[in-house]
Amino acid sequence: EVQVSAYQIAPGATLPVHKHPFPRYAYVEAGTLKVTNVETGASNTYKTGDFIVEMIGQWHQATNIGADPVKLLVIDQVEQGAKNTILQN
Secondary structure, rough: OOEEEEEOOOOOOOOOOOOOOOOOOEEEEEEEEEEEOOOOEEEEEEEEOOOOOOOOOEEEEEEEOOOOEEEEEEEOOOOOOOOOOOOOO
């Protein structure tokens, strides 16, 4: 099943640590986003116009490091009825 959604992340906001069991892709419509793999410490920075292939099965988090909101168009490929985000407890 393909699910498409839009997200907005406020300037300075950091998302909780999470992982995805299925493929997830995101297009950065606006802003600057830093995504960090909390297991390895490796990070990547994405800006307006970039395409993100998200990590599968790895704990990570994202922070809006810019002055403007980050706007993402997100595409998930999941088993029917499944969720694609698991929050770390």
